[in-house]
Each structure stands twice: as structure tokens, then as C-alpha cells.
Amino acid sequence: MQPEGRSDRPVLGAGRHLASQHRLGDSRPYVRVPGGPATPGDAAPAPATHAGEPSRPGMGGKAGLALYRDRPQGAGGHRRRSRRRDRLGDPSPMRSLRRGGWTHCLHLGREEDGSLGCQRQQGGAGQGDGERRRGRLAAPAAGARRAIAGSPSQDSRNLAVTTMKRQKIKALLEAGRPQDDVLVKGWVRTRRGSKKVAFIELNDGSTLDNLQLVVDGEAACFAQVEKLSTGAAMAARGRLVPSQGRGQTLELQVAEVVVYGGADEKYPLQKKGHSLEFLREIAHLRPRTNTFGAVFRLRHALAYGIHKFFHERGFYYVHTPIITTSDCEGAGQMFQVTTLPLASGAPPDFAADFFGKPAYLTVSGQLEGELFALALGEIYTFGPTFRAENSNTPRHLAEFWMIEPEMAFYDLDDNMDLAEDFLKSIILHCMSECPRDLAFLNDRYQKDLLDTLKNVTESRFARITYSEAIEILGKSGETFEFPTHWGADLQTEHERYLTEKHFRRPVIVYNYPKAIKAFYMRQNDDGRTVAAMDVLFPRIGEMIGGSQREERLEVLSSRIRELGLPEASYQWYLDTRRFGTAPHSGFGLGFERTLQFITGMGNIRDVIPFPRTPGSAEF
RNA sequence: UCCUCGGUAGCUCAAUGGUAGAGCAACCGGCUGUUAACCGGUUGGUUGUAGGUUCGAGUCCUACCCGAGGAGCCA
Numbered sequence: 001m002q003p004e005g006r007s008d009r010p011v012l013g014a015g016r017h018l019a020s021q022h023r024l025g026d027s028r029p030y031v032r033v034p035g036g037p038a039t040p041g042d043a044a045p046a047p048a049t050h051a052g053e054p055s056r057p058g059m060g061g062k063a064g065l066a067l068y069r070d071r072p073q074g075a076g077g078h079r080r081r082s083r084r085r086d087r088l089g090d091p092s093p094m095r096s097l098r099r100g101g102w103t104h105c106l107h108l109g110r111e112e113d114g115s116l117g118c119q120r121q122q123g124g125a126g127q128g129d130g131e132r133r134r135g136r137l138a139a140p141a142a143g144a145r146r147a148i149a150g151s152p153s154q155d156s157r158n159l160a161v162t163t164m165k166r167q168k169i170k171a172l173l174e175a176g177r178p179q180d181d182v183l184v185k186g187w188v189r190t191r192r193g194s195k196k197v198a199f200i201e202l203n204d205g206s207t208l209d210n211l212q213l214v215v216d217g218e219a220a221c222f223a224q225v226e227k228l229s230t231g232a233a234m235a236a237r238g239r240l241v242p243s244q245g246r247g248q249t250l251e252l253q254v255a256e257v258v259v260y261g262g263a264d265e266k267y268p269l270q271k272k273g274h275s276l277e278f279l280r281e282i283a284h285l286r287p288r289t290n291t292f293g294a295v296f297r298l299r300h301a302l303a304y305g306i307h308k309f310f311h312e313r314g315f316y317y318v319h320t321p322i323i324t325t326s327d328c329e330g331a332g333q334m335f336q337v338t339t340l341p342l343a344s345g346a347p348p349d350f351a352a353d354f355f356g357k358p359a360y361l362t363v364s365g366q367l368e369g370e371l372f373a374l375a376l377g378e379i380y381t382f383g384p385t386f387r388a389e390n391s392n393t394p395r396h397l398a399e400f401w402m403i404e405p406e407m408a409f410y411d412l413d414d415n416m417d418l419a420e421d422f423l424k425s426i427i428l429h430c431m432s433e434c435p436r437d438l439a440f441l442n443d444r445y446q447k448d449l450l451d452t453l454k455n456v457t458e459s460r461f462a463r464i465t466y467s468e469a470i471e472i473l474g475k476s477g478e479t480f481e482f483p484t485h486w487g488a489d490l491q492t493e494h495e496r497y498l499t500e501k502h503f504r505r506p507v508i509v510y511n512y513p514k515a516i517k518a519f520y521m522r523q524n525d526d527g528r529t530v531a532a533m534d535v536l537f538p539r540i541g542e543m544i545g546g547s548q549r550e551e552r553l554e555v556l557s558s559r560i561r562e563l564g565l566p567e568a569s570y571q572w573y574l575d576t577r578r579f580g581t582a583p584h585s586g587f588g589l590g591f592e593r594t595l596q597f598i599t600g601m602g603n604i605r606d607v608i609p610f611p612r613t614p615g616s617a618e619f
Numbered sequence: 620u621c622c623u624c625g626g627u628a629g630c631u632c633a634a635u636g637g638u639a640g641a642g643c644a645a646c647c648g649g650c651u652g653u654u655a656a657c658c659g660g661u662u663g664g665u666u667g668u669a670g671g672u673u674c675g676a677g678u679c680c681u682a683c684c685c686g687a688g689g690a691g692c693c694a
Contacts, residue, residue, distance in 0.1 A: 192656055199653050212654075247654050270630060270644045273655085277686065278630070332693065364694095389692060390620060402694065481690090492690080542694070590694030603687090604694095615685090 164237065170206035173250065178241050182252060184211060185235040187288060188263075191228050198225045202236065202252075205287075208294055208436045212243065212251040221257040230270075231263025231288070276606055283610050283619050291444065294437035295599050295607055298430055302595055305429030306382060306403055309422055315378045315405060320365030322384060325357050326569055333388040334360035335398075361386035366404050366586060367520075367573050370549060373406035373584055374576050380405040382591075390614050394603040395541070397592060399612040406586035412522075412531040412548040415585035416463060416508050419535055419544050422589075423506070424457045430598050431457075438598075446600030452538070453598065459505040462498075466512045466529065469494075472502055489516045490534075492541055499538040506543075507536045519559050521547040533587070540597045546587020553577040 164183040172182065186204030193199050196217040201210035213236050215225045228234065238254040245251075268282050269289065279286040286292045307317065323337055339354040350358050365381040372379045385402040405418065431438060431453060442449040464472070473484040473494050478501075482491045490509070498507045510533035514523060521530035535544035550556040556577055560567050595607040605611035610619040 190654080190656095192651095192653055194649095194651050194653080197652060199656090201654075210654095214652075243652095245652050245654070265645055266629085268629070273643095274630065280686095385694080387693075391692060392620085392687095393690085393692090394688080396693070400694070545694070588694065593694060 166235070168206040169202070169204045169209065169211045172211065172240060173207065173209055176249065178239075178250065180239055181237070182240045183235060183237045184252065185260075186211075186233070188228050188230055188232045188234060190230055191225070198222065200225065200228060200236075202234070203288075203293075205293060208290060208297075208440050212245075212248050213238075213254050214251050215254045215257075219254065221254065224257050224259060225254070227262075228259065229263055229265075229267070231267040233260040234258060235260070276603065280605055280611070287609070290440060292606070294434070294440050295595070295601060296609065297437050298434050298599055299595055299607065301430045301433040302426060302591070302598060303382075305426040305433070306591075308429065309425045310378075310380045310405065313378070315380050315407075316372070316376045318365075318369060318372045318376075318379045318381050319383065320362070320368040320381045322362055323355075323359055324362045325355055325359045326367070332363050334363055335386050335388045336360055363387055364402070364404065364588065366406065366588065369404050369406040369586060370573070370584065371576060373408045373586065374580070374582060377409075378405070378407045392614060394605070395593065395596075397604055397608060397611055397613060398617075400604075400608065401591035403589040403591060404586060406584065408582050408584045410548070410585040411583060412510060412533060412585060415546055415548060415587060416510065416533055419508070419533070419546065419587055420461050420506075423535065423543070423594075426594070427453055427598060428457050441600050445602075449600040456506055456537075461535070462503040462505060462507040464507065464509055466490075466509055469498060469507075469509050473497065476502065487513050487515065495536045495541045496538070499536050504538075506538070509534050509536060517547070519563050519565060520549050520556070522550045523555055523559070531585075535587075537597055540593055543593060543597065544587050544589050546585065548583065548585040551577060551581045551583050553581065 164181070166183050166185050169184055169186065172179070172184070184202060184204060186202040189201040189203050189210050191198060191200045193215075194217075198215040198217070200213040200215070202213050203210045213225075215222055219225075235258040236252060236254045237256040238252045240250055240252055243249055243251040269285060274289070276291075279289065279292070287296055310317065337354075337359045338348070338350075340348050340350075340352065350356070353359070363385060365383060365385075369379060369381050381402075381404045383401065384399055386399050387396075388398065389396070405422075407414070407418065410418070431450075438450060438453070446452075467486065469490065470484050470486050473480070476497060478497055480491070480493050480497075482488070482493065484490075484494060498509075499505070510531070511524060511529045512532040512534075513528060514521070514530040517530050517532045521532045523530055531548035533544075533546055534542050537543040550559065553574065557567065557574065560570060592604050592607050595601075596604055599607060601607050605613065
């Protein structure tokens with residue numbers, strides 16, 4: 001990344017993407033922000049970064065004290081917090097650290113040479129001899145030794161390690177019983193020890209917990225182990241036995257070792273805490289930390305729980321388009337997709353563009369979802385969504401994932417019932433699938449996380465009309481920055497008062513003024529409200545927004561005209577109201593925001609693998 | 620986009636306008652069924668960038684870049 005290349009770029013990162021593609025003669029569609037044309041001068045080459053050579057731009061402390069107040073990371077933070085806790089008489093942080101075994105990183109920094117990969121047999125522990133044949137024990141030829149580090153084929157010629165079935169650490173620890181001959185593969189979190197014995201914490205990603213490997217100083221593979229450092233990938237074979245030490249129930253007495261790839265002193269993850277801001281800069285390596293391992297296992301559990309919920313209720317998963325030519329989605333500023341040349345200076349001729357008209361990345365699959373709901377009955381979408389808004393907050397991404405169920409013959413009450421069942425179900429799914437990860441996040445980031453999740457799943461969500469909400473807020477005695485009055489949208493501070501102070505649980509607000517809601521929402525008989533509903537969560541704010549849809553052709557058409565929307569663009573949508581229209585409802589759920597709530601992570605950029613935000617689309 | 624705070628060693632942070640330091644990491648050595656292992660030693664800096672004020676700038680001023688928090692937009 002060339003620093004000077006960053007100075008003149010457009011507000012959003014799309015321009016760089018464009019220009020670099022252009023330079024490569026790539027004719028694939030690219031994306032830009034309407035009204036923000038990029039020029040080739042905006043180009044900056046993609047960072048020459050890969051797993052082996054992490055770039056570390058812009059080093060320097062980024063942490064604010066506020067971060068540490070809630071989520072300690074980093075040695076300094078731990079010390080400060082510990083001191084503070086000592087004053088408060090709470091010694092728990094250090095205890096939880098030890099219990100959690102939270103080795104984010106850990107370093108080991110040795111030059112890797114041929115000897116590191118030299119396959120030797122251990123003779124100390126005595127197990128596995130019967131399986132070892134003399135030929136397989138032979139030392140590799142000198143040439144093979146030099147290439148050993150990246151040469152699994154070498155291993156396959158010499159070790160039983162690669163012929164056995166590998167077992168996952170999660171399965172071994174959950175089984176909880178000793179086994180004679182076990183093969184595990186993973187990454188070294190930390191190594192410690194002496195000349196007499198070495199200990200390795202091995203993590204294979206299957207679970208938060210590490211497996212402790214024990215290598216006796218007399219073992220033949222001890223020399224290999226001595227050179228292992230944090231971050232190295234390895235296989236270990238041996239006997240799983242009850243641990244002699246405290247801190248774990250089982251450990252692996254290692255007989256054989258294969259080192260797949262070392263990690264030298266440049267490996268950025270150290271044996272100390274790192275700030276979330278720093279880890280964001282090395283997003284290609286952060287999944288190797290406890291925190292991000294937990295977050296992304298939970299991300300999977302949440303996605304699976306969502307599919308499971310809908311599948312079990314007979315909903316069909318519909319893949320709505322990512323590229324759209326309807327500029328009528330109305331949910332926000334869109335990224336434009338085009339193959340037109342950028343730097344011509346002439347007004348764009350969209351008739352000559354790839355799709356023959358302006359095209360964009362979708363901001364919502366709802367309208368298309370409605371088409372399928374009015375055919376298959378109950379459907380949902382689950383896919384990426386793009387908003388080209390210059391939002392710089394811990395709750396916004398330019399690329400995020402959204403779930404949008406749409407149901408024929410559901411009224412607003414049905415819709416609210418489904419939303420509540422849905423949220424409780426997917427949270428419960430995560431709690432049952434990832435108890436270890438949630439316990440870790442609870443200890444480390446948000447002490448009341450598990451209580452909060454439990455509270456949500458066990459409480460009945462409050463349901464109030466918008467008018468009632470305004471009344472409650474007016475009587476609250478609170479002084480809000482934005483005074484409330486009927487007709488104004490609820491501000492963040494209002495939502496938080498309702499969920500965190502007044503009700504202390506999730507709140508569904510429904511029947512909003514029609515002026516502040518979208519055109520497709522069903523008008524109520526009072527003439528001034530629509531059948532909209534928002535599910536508000538403590539801390540997060542709006543988790544779900546939905547409505548019963550306007551199914552009456554005349555009402556919908558006149559609303560479109562009233563708002564000055566391009567009626568011609570909606571003909572395919574209006575056809576559903578012309579032919580066999582039916583009452584139907586749906587809602588949208590931000591996947592990352594849900595995950596934020598479940599993990600307790602304060603910043604949405606830490607619950608998506610590679611966050612895209614204004615000015616930032618690395619990796 | 621607006622407001623506020625910040626950017627000093629690999630990381631986390633110190634440093635009245637006057638010789639840039641510490642802890643951790645790394646490296647060398649020692650010791651230990653260890654577990655954020657421990658003990659001793661060593662190395663490590665264009666103080667975000669560019670200007671300016673000053674005898675002298677990490678510190679003061681201006682612009683820009685980057686990060687965080689709050690707001691708006693929203694999911």
C-alpha cells in the first residue's frame with residue numbers, strides 16, 4: 001500500500017478497486033458510487049500481503065481508554081484493569097485469564113531449517129513401536145531435509161502420522177477419556193518448558209480449548225519441538241492420558257511430530273493480549289486468536305441456526321439477485337456496477353453498459369422475496385447486502401448479510417410472533433452449540449452476556465404501539481437530546497431508554513406514522529399509520545424492521561405516486577397485486593448485528609471476517 | 620457527513636518546550652511437570668505525513684492521513 005495513494009481517493013473505496021482493475025485490463029463488472037467518479041489517479045495497488053509476509057501498516061497504538069474499560073486486551077490493559085479491580089476488591093480478571101487459557105498469540109521465533117522437519121522417532125514413551133517399521137523410520141535424504149518444512153509428501157514417506165486418521169481436539173476433549181494412539185493436527189499457541197520436558201498448547205480450531213502436548217526431554221522428537229514457536233502448524237501422535245498437571249484433564253504424551261510450517265519472529269501474534277484495533281489490521285491472522293475463533297464459530301452456529309429454524313417451519317430459501325437494475329429499492333445509497341470506462345470524461349452512456357442500463361449492488365432482497373412468498377408461501381433470503389453510505393459507526397458496514405423472511409397470509413401479529421420466536425430460537429441454538437465460546441466471551445468482554453441472552457430467550461418481548469412509545473417517553477422524566485413528539489422517528493436514545501430502562505427486555509414497537517416508513521407498508525384504517533414493526537434490543541437498538549405489506553393495488557399505486565417514486569419501475573412488483581394478491585408480511589434482520597448481540601462484541605467490524613467500511617476494504 | 624479524543628519500539632503505554640523510557644514480545648544464557656511459566660542479560664525509534672514557531676519541538680501552531688467513540692443514515 002502506497003501511503004501517497006491514499007490521499008486523494010474518493011470517500012468510498014470503490015474507486016481504487018475500479019482503477020486497479022482498469023489498469024489490468026479487466027473487463028469484469030466493477031462497482032462505483034454514483035456521483036463519486038473515481039479516476040485512475042486514485043489507484044493504489046493491492047497490498048502485497050499474504051499469510052507469510054503480513055504487512056503491518058500504520059502501526060501505533062489505536063486503543064482508547066474506553067475500550068479497555070469494557071473489553072480489556074493487551075498486557076497494559078490487563079495491568080490497569082487488574083489494579084483497578086484490586087482497588088475494588090475484585091480479583092477475578094486474572095483468574096479468568098488463567099481459566100480461559102487465552103493465548104491469543106505467542107511467539108516463537110526460530111529460523112526454520114532442515115532439521116526442524118527431520119522426521120525422527122521417539123523412543124521414550126514406548127508406544128506405537130509395533131506400528132513403526134524400520135523403513136519408515138529412516139531419516140530423509142539431505143535434499144528432502146532442506147525442503148521439509150513445506151513438504152507433506154516427505155512426511156508421508158516416513159511417518160505413521162500421515163497414514164492415521166486425524167482426530168479433532170474438540171472430539172477428544174468432549175469424549176474425555178484416555179486413548180492409546182491418537183493423531184492431532186493444529187497450530188501452536190504457545191510452547192514452554194525446559195531441557196527435561198516441553199509443553200505445547202495446540203489448537204486446531206475445532207474448539208476454544210487447546211490440547212496440551214507433553215514431550216519428554218529424552219524423546220527423539222524433542223529437538224524438533226524445542227524449535228517450535230507460536231503459530232507453527234504441526235501434527236502430533238501419541239498417547240492421550242490424564243494430565244499430571246493442573247489446568248487440563250487430558251494431555252497428549254507425544255511420540256512423533258511433524259512440522260508442516262513454522263512461524264518465525266515476524267509472526268505478529270504475540271504471547272500477550274492485543275487490542276481489537278490492532279487485530280483488525282491483521283484480519284488475515286486474527287481468526288487464530290481465541291476471541292475471533294469464538295466469534296467465527298458462533299457466526300457459523302448462528303447461520304446454521306437460522307437455516308434450521310426456517311427449514312423446520314417449511315420456509316424455502318430463495319436466492320435473490322445481488323446485482324439489480326431497479327433503482328427503486330429505496331433502502332439506501334447504492335454501489336453502481338458498470339463496465340463503462342471511468343476516465344473518459346464524457347457523460348456515461350448506460351445503454352452501452354453491460355446490462356444496458358444502470359445496475360447496482362442490492363440493498364435488499366425484499367421486493368423479490370415478496371414475489372416468491374406469493375408463490376411458495378413462506379420464504380426467506382439470506383445473503384450479502386451493500387450500502388454505499390458514509391456511515392462510520394460500530395454498527396454499520398458497507399457489505400453485510402441480511403435475512404429477510406417473507407410470508408403469504410401473515411398479518412402484522414403473525415409477523416411479530418414469528419420475529420420473536422425466530423430471535424429466541426437462533427439465540428438458543430448458539431447457546432447450545434457454542435457454550436465454551438460464549439463462556440469465554442462472557443468472561444472476557446461482557447460479564448453479563450450469558451445473563452442477557454438468557455433473559456432474551458426467557459422473557460416475553462414487550463409490544464407497544466408507536467403512539468404508546470411516544471407517551472412512555474414523554475412521561476419518562478428523562479431529558480432527551482431530541483425531544484419526542486408524535487410523527488418524529490425514534491432516536492437511538494429513545495430506543496435505549498425503552499429497552500434498557502423502561503422495559504429491560506426486547507421491545508416491539510408497531511404502527512408507526514406512515515410518513516416515516518417505506519411506501520410498501522400496509523396503511524392502517526386510521527389513515528395516518530402503517531402496519532410496521534421494529535424489534536428493539538438492549539444495547540444494539542433496532543434488530544429487526546418489518547411490516548405487513550400493502551396488498552391493495554390501488555392503495556399501493558397511489559402511495560407510490562404520492563411519494564413521487566418512478567411508478568413505471570414497479571410494474572413487475574405491482575403485478576403481484578394485480579394477479580392473486582394476498583395479505584403478506586415480512587421483516588429484515590441484520591446478521592452481523594445479531595451476531596454482535598450474541599457475542600457481546602462492541603464493534604460490528606469484529607464479527608465479520610473482512611469488514612468493508614468507508615475507505616477500507618483490505619484483504 | 621458532523622462533533623470529540625487519539626497516533627511515540629513488534630504490541631500496550633510513559634515522557635514541564637531541554638539527552639525519547641517501561642512492561643510484554645524478540646534474541647542470548649540459566650532453571651523448572653509447565654500452563655499469560657520463572658530468573659539474568661542484550662537488541663530494538665526519521666515520535667503518522669508535510670510545513671511553521673523557537674536557540675531548541677514527541678510536546679506549541681496549520682493542513683492532511685489514519686484509528687476510536689458519539690451523532691445522523693440505517694440493518
